[in-house]
Amino acid sequence: MLSKVITISQQKGGTGKTTLAVHLAMAFIKYHNLKVAIIDTDPQGSLGKWFMIRTEKKVSNENLTFKTASLWGAQYESKTLKNDHDIVIIDTPPKIESDARPSIEAADLVLIPMAASHVDFWATGAIVEIAKKANKKILAQINRSSKRSKLIDKTKDFIKSLDLESTQTIIGNRQIYTSSMGEGKTAVEKQRKGNAVDEIKKLSDQILNQLN
Ligand SMILES: Nc1ncnc2c1ncn2[C@@H]1O[C@H](COP(=O)(O)OP(=O)(O)OP(=O)(O)O)[C@@H](O)[C@H]1O
Numbered sequence: 075m076l077s078k079v080i081t082i083s084q085q086k087g088g089t090g091k092t093t094l095a096v097h098l099a100m101a102f103i104k105y106h107n108l109k110v111a112i113i114d115t116d117p118q119g120s121l122g123k124w125f126m127i128r129t130e131k132k133v134s135n136e137n138l139t140f141k142t143a144s145l146w147g148a149q150y151e152s153k154t155l156k157n158d159h160d161i162v163i164i165d166t167p168p169k170i171e172s173d174a175r176p177s178i179e180a181a182d183l184v185l186i187p188m189a190a191s192h193v194d195f196w197a198t199g200a201i202v203e204i205a206k207k208a209n210k211k212i213l214a215q216i217n218r219s220s221k222r223s224k225l226i227d228k229t230k231d232f233i234k235s236l237d238l239e240s241t242q243t244i245i246g247n248r249q250i251y252t253s254s255m256g257e258g259k260t261a262v263e264k265q266r267k268g269n270a271v272d273e274i275k276k277l278s279d280q281i282l283n284q285l286n
Pocket residue numbers: 086087088089090091092093094116120166167168217218219245246247248249251252255
């Protein structure tokens with residue numbers, strides 16, 4: 075068992091926390107043969123809805139465990155789940171400033187999604203500070219952005235200015251991420267090859283390297 079915890083966190087809503095949580099989970103299972111647990115700490119329950127649709131449609135949940143918890147509960151829950159899972163992914167709600175700590179404390183790696191957009195930059199400082207104070211390994215993840223966007227260089231500069239590392243994979247703005255989730259699936263289950271599959275697979279490789 076690897077027994078590692080990844081917390082996906084970002085103050086700003088809609089940056090792709092839940093999308094990345096499920097896509098990484100399924101990539102770890104599919105391409106790395108790992109046992110994965112996902113914990114939904116968001117009262118919106120998007121992750122839970124996804125899992126429910128999945129289960130109703132009888133999509134395979136082999137090697138996948140789903141739990142809900144409060145942000146505090148996630149600390150305990152992830153400790154327990156670590157015992158019999160390779161990776162535990164904690165999906166967090168937006169606007170968590172003061173309650174972020176327990177879910178960050180639980181993490182081996184904090185993944186912070188952001189778009190190549192100034193609006194996302196402005197929202198990112200608080201969570202970075204909390205994760206740094208907790209002495210956690212942090213990776214910024216550029217999501218929903220084109221590699222060719224003029225803002226990519228600015229985004230990379232911004233990440234550097236926070237003294238952060240980012241993953242080497244930019245996740246594109248692709249409809250398959252959204253449409254697959256509506257069916258309780260992920261892009262890696264809907265497609266055998268393609269841009270989304272390529273980038274998610276690469277990202278899962280890189281994150282595992284960072285965890286090892
Ligand atoms: N790479 C992407 N390409 C296209 N659409 C995306 C991408 N990432 C996320 N989305 C879409 O953006 C919206 C927000 O994504 P998601 O729910 O994953 O964000 P979140 O950070 O979990 O939001 P919240 O803060 O509300 O929990 C969703 O409609 C999702 O399908």
